[in-house]
Amino acid sequence: MTLRRGVVVLTGAGVSADSGVATFRGPGGLWEGHRLEEVATPEAWARDPVLVWRFYQERRARLSTVQPNDAHRALVRLERRVRDADGLFTLVTQNVDDLHERAGSRELLHMHGELTRLRCERCDYGREDRASVDPDAFLPCPECGHERLRPDIVWFGEVPFHLPAIDRAMAACTHFLAIGTSGVVYPAAGLLMLAREAGARTWVNSLEAPDNLHPDDTFLPGRAADVVPGLVEELCADWGLG
Ligand code: OAD
DSSP: OOOOOEEEEEEOHHHHHTTTOOOSSOGGGOBTTBOHHHHSSHHHHHHOHHHHHHHHHHHHHHGGGOOOOHHHHHHHHHHHHHHHTTOEEEEEEOOOSSHHHHHTOOSEEETTEEEEEEEESSSSOEEEOSSOOOTTOOOOOTTTOOSOEEEEEOOTTSOOSOHHHHHHHHHTOSEEEEESOOSOSTTGGGHHHHHHHTTOEEEEEESSOOTTOOTTSEEEESOHHHHHHHHHHHHHHHTTOO
16 A cells, blocks of 8 residues: 655745745844844733734735745645645645735645734634735724734744644655745744654755754755745656646
8 A cells, every 4th residue: 555645845934035025034133123022922012012013014015015936836836736646735834924825825824823814812803804004003803892903923922823734734744845944933843853753755945954954854955936846846757746
């Protein structure tokens, strides 16, 4: 009996860098001029909601100015071909932009949340919202009347989304690709080792070797938009997928 192919792809900020979206750990360790703790923690939101809201509203407004790149599109081709051949495919992204779905990815888990969504910090209310991008106006919750919705983003100290679904994908993983992630934020950074230890073949693309790289991983340095299309073609040829 042959093992059903289970492909898991983990992406990070580097996959969107070629679309013009800033990575988190750029030169100087700042994210768009802010320390992460200033804008990406529940404490920051409690301390200075005006600053945090403005920061995310600017990111939300900018989404409509960026487009998917060749790496996003190549991952769509990989998904289609693997699924057409009755394999399992899951794309786990740490990115909060919507470039994977706009490229056409379907089996997609946003483990750190989505800029395109807002939710109430008091009740269960949440909605997709791409239009309300005024940096100076909080939006009240239409459900419970609380004065402000928050970005539907997983901040430091909060539990990532979709962990049970990620566990299920990892349990069936035979081939694992990590693309454009520095390998320092857990639990995402632990998936590469989990895959390797479970016997999956592993590929890593990034500009420089990430913290969690192991000699058994196939490391492909370079820009994702240059590297990923070739990797996808090579894998599909190896696997006999048209
Ligand atoms: P980082 O900013 O930590 O790392 C980006 C990685 O992408 C680095 O390894 C770069 O070498 C690589 N890179 C940059 N440009 C690239 C390109 N054009 N092609 C390929 N690789 C490139 O981003 P993440 O690892 O995604 O979490 O960060 C993980 C998490 O930290 C984020 O999801 C966010 C942040 O705090 C939360 O907001 C909870």
